[in-house]
Amino acid sequence: MRNLFSGGLKDNKHLSFGFLTGILRVAKESIFSGLNNLKINSVLDMKYSEYFGFTPEEVREIANHYGALDRYEEICTWYDGYRFGNSEIFNPWSVISYFSNQCQPRPFWQATGSNEIIGEILTQADEEITEQLRKLLQGESILIYVDTDVIYPQIKSNPSSIYSFLLVAGYLKVMETQFADSGDFLCEVALPNRKITIVYNKEILQKLDRYIPQSTVISIQKALYTQDLKKLQLLLQTLLQQSVSVYDTYGENFYHGLVLGLCAMMDNRYWIHSNGESGEGRYDIQLMPRLKRDPGILIELKASRKALKGELKALAEKALNQVDEKKYDTEMKKQGVTSVFKYGVAFSGKNVEVAMNSFSTDHS
Known part of the structure; x- marks a missing residue:
């Protein structure tokens, strides 16, 4: 590659200007390489920022050309949200594909490349990184350090560089940027649009939950939604016994992440929140329905190191009672949710007990 770049760009007397584009900078650029002294412009730089996609004005012009100006807001929801420097940018491939598809929105970008590098990094992701990535899927923003000079070998040796890679x-998307003393950028970041939320769910979240069979995830979600307590407990028990190491099951945080991951796949029907305030305390997991006709779901978790079966059942009942005592359903009632399924789930090693009740104001 060095000889190619050197002969094609640096030593090519027939070339006056060369342009390279990609998501990672050229590695080991120095006076000793075959290609050096490059001028780098990243997604955080101002220069040329408006040329790496469509601007809002250009998208309106395209929409007007196709007689679809009334679809502009839909295009924004699916394909807007990027910021290069100070420029608002739309993904050009997705916008073009949208009009080619008779203005039917799809996550077109998903099929255009491979995310094997992300998968490699996520196999080494620790609990903190996993939790941060889940927060992004729930529509939250996180504060991160961004190194725009990150190169591939650094990504594999430092899993925290996943944020820099995901950005480029x-x-x-970058919401706010500050220049840090270390030379890196301190950025508040979030998912840019609906398209990326779908891609993120399929390409990233499923890699985080790689040890959970997809069929099991779907069955557990169905049992939650239909209040099939017996099946839900059996599925959770089987999952713990077949897919989880005994060394993982230490403390409530592990179980919290596990159940949150199982619920996260329901984000097409629910806004999923973790450790939020409602009533007189903080619930563990809340599934707020996107449509009021769907039931809300509250899950309170407890964990014990060495609980017997009878003790574990009592612990599940304690978790369930806490939902009522602390009035965790207050927020849902304020939002007009008429039916709430409440679950208390207790874990001890690879054992689980589930208790539940429900609340409904719909007497029709």
């Missing part, structure tokens, strides 16, 4: 790869 188009999975994140």
Whole structure:
């Protein structure tokens, strides 16, 4: 590659200007390489920022050309949200594909490349990184350090560089930026649009939950939604016994992440929140329905190191009672949710007990 770049760009007497584009900078650029002294412009730089996609004005012009100006807000929801420097940018491939598809929105970008590097990094992701990535899926923003000079070998040796990679790869947008003393950028980032939320769910979240069979995830979600307590407990028990190491099951945080991951796949029907305030305390997991006709779901978790079966059942009942005592359903009632399924789930090692009740104001 060095000889190619050197012969094609640096030593090519027939070339007056060369342009390279990608998501990672050229590695080991120095006076000893075959290609050096490059001028780098990243997603955080101002220069040329408006040329790496469509601007809002250009998208309106395209929409007007196709007689679809009334679809502009839909295009924004699916394909807007990127910021290069100070420029608001739309993904050009997705916008073009949208009009080619008779203005039917789809996550077109998903099929245009491979995310094997992300998968490699996530196999080494610790609990903190996993939790941060889940927060992004729930529509929250996180504060991160961004190194725009990150190169591939550094990504594999430092899993925390996943944020820098996700930013330059188009999975994140920058909301606010500050220049840090270390030379890196301190950025508040979030998911840019609905398209990326779908891609993120399929390409990233499923890699985080790689040890959970997809069929099991769907069955557990169905049992939650239909209040099939017996099946829900059996599925959770089987999952713990077949897919989880005994060394993982230490403390409530592990179980919290596990159940949150199982619920996160329901984000097409629910806004999913973790450790939020409602009533007189903080619930563990809340599934707020996007449509009022769907039931809300509250899940309170407890964990014990060495609880017997009878003790574990009592612990599940304690978790369930806490939902009522602390009035965790207050927020849902304020939002007009008429039916709430409440679950208390207790874990001890690879054992689980589930208790539940429900609340409904719909007497029709």
